[in-house]
Amino acid sequence: MSDTKSGLVEMSWDPITRIIGSLGIHTKIDFANRQVAECRSTSSIFRGYSVFMKGKDPRDAHFITSRICGICGDNHATCSIYAQNMAYRCKPPHLAEWIINLAEAAEYMFDHNLFQDNLVGVDFCEQMVKETNPAVLARAEATAAPHASLHGYRTIADIMRSLNPFTGALYREALVMSRLTREMYSLMGGRHVHPSTLYPGGVGTVPTVQLFNEYLSRLMKYVDFMKRVVPLHDDLFDFFYEALPGYEAVGRRRVLLACWGSFQNPDACDFRYETMSAWGREMYITPGVVVDGELVTTDLVEINLGLRIFLGSSFYDDWEHAETFVAKDPLGNPIDQRHPWNQTTVPRPQKRDLTSPDGKYTWVMSPRWYHRASGANLALDSGGGALARLWVTALAGVVDFQHIRATGRSVKIELPRSASGPAMELEWKIPAWSNTLERNRARSYFQAYAAAAALHFVEQGLREVHAGRTSTWTKFEVPDEAIGCGFHEAVRGMLSHHFVIREGKIANYHPYPPTCWNASPRDSFGVPGPYEDAVQNTPLFEENGPDRFKGIDIMRTVRSFDPCLPCGVHMYFGPGKELLVRHSPTFGAGLGGGG
Amino acid sequence: MLPAPIKEVDVFWITAGLGCDGDSIAMTAASNPSIEDVLLGAIPGLPKVNLYNPVLARESGDEFMAHFHRAHAGASHPFLLVIEGSVPNEKIKSEGFWAGFGTDPATGQPITTCEWIDRLAPKAWAVVAAGTCATYGGIHAMAGNPTGCMGLADYLGLDFRSSAGIPIVNVPGCPVQPDSFMDVLVYLLRQAAGNAPMIPLDAALRPRWLFGATVHEGCDRGGYYEQADFADDYGSAKCIVKVGCWGPVVRCNVPKRGWIGGIGGCPNVGGVCIGCTMPGFPDKFEPFLDEPPGAYMSTAAVTTYGTTVRALRQFTTGSMDREPEWRHPRSLLTTGYRPPAKDETK
Numbered sequence: 001m002s003d004t005k006s007g008l009v010e011m012s013w014d015p016i017t018r019i020i021g022s023l024g025i026h027t028k029i030d031f032a033n034r035q036v037a038e039c040r041s042t043s044s045i046f047r048g049y050s051v052f053m054k055g056k057d058p059r060d061a062h063f064i065t066s067r068i069c070g071i072c073g074d075n076h077a078t079c080s081i082y083a084q085n086m087a088y089r090c091k092p093p094h095l096a097e098w099i100i101n102l103a104e105a106a107e108y109m110f111d112h113n114l115f116q117d118n119l120v121g122v123d124f125c126e127q128m129v130k131e132t133n134p135a136v137l138a139r140a141e142a143t144a145a146p147h148a149s150l151h152g153y154r155t156i157a158d159i160m161r162s163l164n165p166f167t168g169a170l171y172r173e174a175l176v177m178s179r180l181t182r183e184m185y186s187l188m189g190g191r192h193v194h195p196s197t198l199y200p201g202g203v204g205t206v207p208t209v210q211l212f213n214e215y216l217s218r219l220m221k222y223v224d225f226m227k228r229v230v231p232l233h234d235d236l237f238d239f240f241y242e243a244l245p246g247y248e249a250v251g252r253r254r255v256l257l258a259c260w261g262s263f264q265n266p267d268a269c270d271f272r273y274e275t276m277s278a279w280g281r282e283m284y285i286t287p288g289v290v291v292d293g294e295l296v297t298t299d300l301v302e303i304n305l306g307l308r309i310f311l312g313s314s315f316y317d318d319w320e321h322a323e324t325f326v327a328k329d330p331l332g333n334p335i336d337q338r339h340p341w342n343q344t345t346v347p348r349p350q351k352r353d354l355t356s357p358d359g360k361y362t363w364v365m366s367p368r369w370y371h372r373a374s375g376a377n378l379a380l381d382s383g384g385g386a387l388a389r390l391w392v393t394a395l396a397g398v399v400d401f402q403h404i405r406a407t408g409r410s411v412k413i414e415l416p417r418s419a420s421g422p423a424m425e426l427e428w429k430i431p432a433w434s435n436t437l438e439r440n441r442a443r444s445y446f447q448a449y450a451a452a453a454a455l456h457f458v459e460q461g462l463r464e465v466h467a468g469r470t471s472t473w474t475k476f477e478v479p480d481e482a483i484g485c486g487f488h489e490a491v492r493g494m495l496s497h498h499f500v501i502r503e504g505k506i507a508n509y510h511p512y513p514p515t516c517w518n519a520s521p522r523d524s525f526g527v528p529g530p531y532e533d534a535v536q537n538t539p540l541f542e543e544n545g546p547d548r549f550k551g552i553d554i555m556r557t558v559r560s561f562d563p564c565l566p567c568g569v570h571m572y573f574g575p576g577k578e579l580l581v582r583h584s585p586t587f588g589a590g591l592g593g594g595g
Numbered sequence: 596m597l598p599a600p601i602k603e604v605d606v607f608w609i610t611a612g613l614g615c616d617g618d619s620i621a622m623t624a625a626s627n628p629s630i631e632d633v634l635l636g637a638i639p640g641l642p643k644v645n646l647y648n649p650v651l652a653r654e655s656g657d658e659f660m661a662h663f664h665r666a667h668a669g670a671s672h673p674f675l676l677v678i679e680g681s682v683p684n685e686k687i688k689s690e691g692f693w694a695g696f697g698t699d700p701a702t703g704q705p706i707t708t709c710e711w712i713d714r715l716a717p718k719a720w721a722v723v724a725a726g727t728c729a730t731y732g733g734i735h736a737m738a739g740n741p742t743g744c745m746g747l748a749d750y751l752g753l754d755f756r757s758s759a760g761i762p763i764v765n766v767p768g769c770p771v772q773p774d775s776f777m778d779v780l781v782y783l784l785r786q787a788a789g790n791a792p793m794i795p796l797d798a799a800l801r802p803r804w805l806f807g808a809t810v811h812e813g814c815d816r817g818g819y820y821e822q823a824d825f826a827d828d829y830g831s832a833k834c835i836v837k838v839g840c841w842g843p844v845v846r847c848n849v850p851k852r853g854w855i856g857g858i859g860g861c862p863n864v865g866g867v868c869i870g871c872t873m874p875g876f877p878d879k880f881e882p883f884l885d886e887p888p889g890a891y892m893s894t895a896a897v898t899t900y901g902t903t904v905r906a907l908r909q910f911t912t913g914s915m916d917r918e919p920e921w922r923h924p925r926s927l928l929t930t931g932y933r934p935p936a937k938d939e940t941k
Binding site: 012013014015016017018019020021022024044045046047048051052054055056057059060063064067068069070071073096114118119122127128165166167172175178179182183186187189190191192193194195196197198199201202203204205206207214315347348349350351352354470471472473475550551555566 | 610611613614615616617618619620621623624626629630631634635649650651652653654655656657658659660680688690691692693694695696697698703704705733734735737738739740741742769770828829830831832835849854855856858859860861862864865866867868869871877881882883884885
């Protein structure tokens with residue numbers, strides 16, 4: 001449909017496939033300048049977890065919230081257990097924490113692998129490139145793969161062919177690896193994706209030498225796989241920069257990255273809010289916020305205090321005048337009414353309005369983070385998860401254990417000797433851009449990170465078993481009144497669970513997964529969400545005109561964030577106060593800012 | 596009269612119920628057979644299969660939706676309709692939608708998932724509900740939910756029959772056990788090809804060979820139960836019925852089959868059964884970590900017998916732990932063997 005006044009063409013992709021859940025991308029495209037002028041991100045499914053969890057037994061929370069998502073449910077279960085441990089003032093045995101770390105490491109290995117080579121990979125496969133950029137495919141046929149000796153594919157086009165759905169060799173190998181890694185998850189968490197053996201206070205997994213050996217022998221096969229896959233993806237993504245000059249602008253936005261930290265260190269973590277700043281920094285992936293290349297904080301308490309949930313374009317009623325559940329945190333800091341602890345979710349189904357400046361068009365709300373230095377409520381993103389984790393960890397320079405070391409500007413990952421050959425060191429360096437290709441590249445490096453970290457956790461777990469410290473669970477009592485929060489890195493990025501217990505029941509419960517942030521719509525200040533922002537900035541390199549346009553550069557950008565909409569819309573919000581409507585400028589200038 | 600064997604089947608898979616795509620993801624974990632085995636024609640006796648699932652599809656947006664519109668227009672191959680996620684009640688509000696799938700070009704509004712079910716279910720060769728949400732409503736149909744959602748048979752009626760006269764096929768589980776789902780898919784494909792009789796279902800429309808037995812009947816911790824040896828914490832290798840396991844009254848094969856590649860499970864590996872395959876899930880099983888009321892009586896009843904039997908078995912096991920006395924390095928053979936006399940060997 002053509003907008004005659006502006007010469008823009010309206011184009012929509014709804015549903016976006018090869019992601020999880022329901023996502024629509026609605027754009028106005030300027031074909032004359034080969035650029036996306038405007039973008040709105042929508043989700044058309046609502047379930048209402050925050051609504052139906054009220055009044056339930058708090059101990060059921062991780063079983064219920066796991067069902068928020070079919071690919072990362074275990075992240076929710078884990079995050080919920082962290083929040084419950086805080087509320088019940090319960091510290092699990094060390095061995096339980098190593099087992100949970102091993103489960104979560106396997107989840108990263110599984111999920112990034114399946115998503116990278118079976119879902120995202122298809123956007124870079126021979127069939128797709130032939131349909132969208134035949135000139136690029138021709139060039140790929142003639143371009144030798146720099147790391148052919150490591151991964152075995154002679155040309156870039158050979159790599160692209162290996163990603164063709166179902167017939168491609170890497171595509172099929174990735175499916176097989178996704179099963180191996182799910183076996184690893186199931187050894188520790190019972191089953192995938194909704195774990196059976198996770199509990200507040202620890203795990204029900206029976207810790208034996210056999211358990212760790214079965215995990216380790218599979219892990220080493222994955223280490224082998226990583227030694228081929230990371231160089232392969234480097235070759236593929238580097239080729240796009242080379243073949244399409246300017247491709248770094250695709251999906252680029254301001255560096256506004258968030259990571260809530262992952263892999264607890266049981267020597268440091270007691271799950272008390274009062275000590276959260278300290279034990280948060282001891283995590284094996286450092287929590288933090290990066291704004292324009294600067295690490296603003298690594299303090300989970302400060303991160304917590306900055307959380308704000310806005311409406312503006314979402315199908316919910318506002319809670320500005322609803323009950324305040326938590327006026328102050330356990331350290332005496334004031335908690336904002338727009339903080340998840342104080343949120344009240346009231347769904348308001350209505351017609352989708354994609355055209356009015358203040359139109360409501362999605363079931364996703366708009367989480368933002370209050371940045372004290374600028375006074376802005378920033379639309380942080382996770383970069384698909386891996387990008388923010390590596391970026392924050394690299395800048396913080398705290399992580400240093402066995403196979404992994406953060407240097408302040410990079411993360412070094414050592415993969416030890418395996419059946420295929422000698423040890424290999426990979427170094428992920430902070431890239432020049434937060435863009436589509438770097439989100440994808442980080443996903444590969446982070447798979448190696450998770451594998452290397454898991455090697456450490458296996459050793460720590462076995463050490464406990466060898467020492468006879470085989471208890472995996474600590475008894476607890478549910479208090480009548482309590483609050484709790486959990487911070488964790490889901491596969492796709494920052495995940496928080498906030499809940500309030502009254503009279504021994506759940507009085508309020510709000511999970512905020514990464515896709516809530518990434519897929520969020522324009523907030524009450526008119527600030528677009530990260531997908532909208534990244535797509536609005538995107539130049540178009542596809543060779544097709546409007547008649548046969550597939551929107552491949554848009555699809556690549558959206559998928560680089562690894563969308564997961566069941567996570568994005570577990571609840572909702574009301575009509576926001578329209579303070580200011582802003583049209584997004586190009587290249588993200590001021591996009592993260594508030595009104 | 597037998598229907599003609601079907602040579603090519605479309606599988607239209609709608610994940611746009613109130614769900615999480617966990618059953619689509621679980622399906623990719625199967626290896627007996629795997630999805631690529633089925634799609635690449637590696638399994639004998641099946642028709643050619645074209646899969647249209649949004650998690651795996653190459654096409655996006657309208658290009659992807661075109662396949663569903665084709666089915667609505669009656670221009671597809673005979674097809675299986677797979678529904679994932681519970682069916683919302685769109686009648687309880689004045690406007691808007693709880694769940695949509697694709698855009699209606701006339702209004703610019705989402706086409707509701709209910710509308711797609713209305714369009715495609717009557718035309719389908721068979722209709723499959725994947726996961727406990729689609730079968731019975733599941734977690735999203737929990738008490739207090741705002742969407743009034745339900746299972747497919749609640750929506751279409753328990754007496755619904757597909758165009759081939761097949762009832763809705765329910766494959767419950769949260770998520771579905773990967774190989775069990777593939778068992779059902781392969782069965783239906785084989786039936787479509789004329790190589791299998793009508794799929795055997797129970798009264799809750801579950802395949803009988805998968806959901807006939809209870810968790811407890813297939814649980815390797817059942818021996819502890821019989822001996823009244825119950826765990827009172829969650830790290831134990833013993834029976835966990837007193838700390839929340841509902842296995843004795845839940846139809847599911849997971850402890851017997853394992854979760855993936857024979858690995859994992861629920862109570863067999865220390866995770867209480869929360870009844871996630873059952874129509875009463877989750878409300879009738881909550882709070883999940885409390886002892887099921889029925890277990891008070893049954894565990895009390897088994898205690899006298901179990902503790903006695905356990906003691907007797909310990910005594911017998913002690914005996915069986917010792918080798919017979921004829922296994923020794925002394926110079927005299929004491930096994931009872933006597934060489935035959937020489938004249939007897941002739």
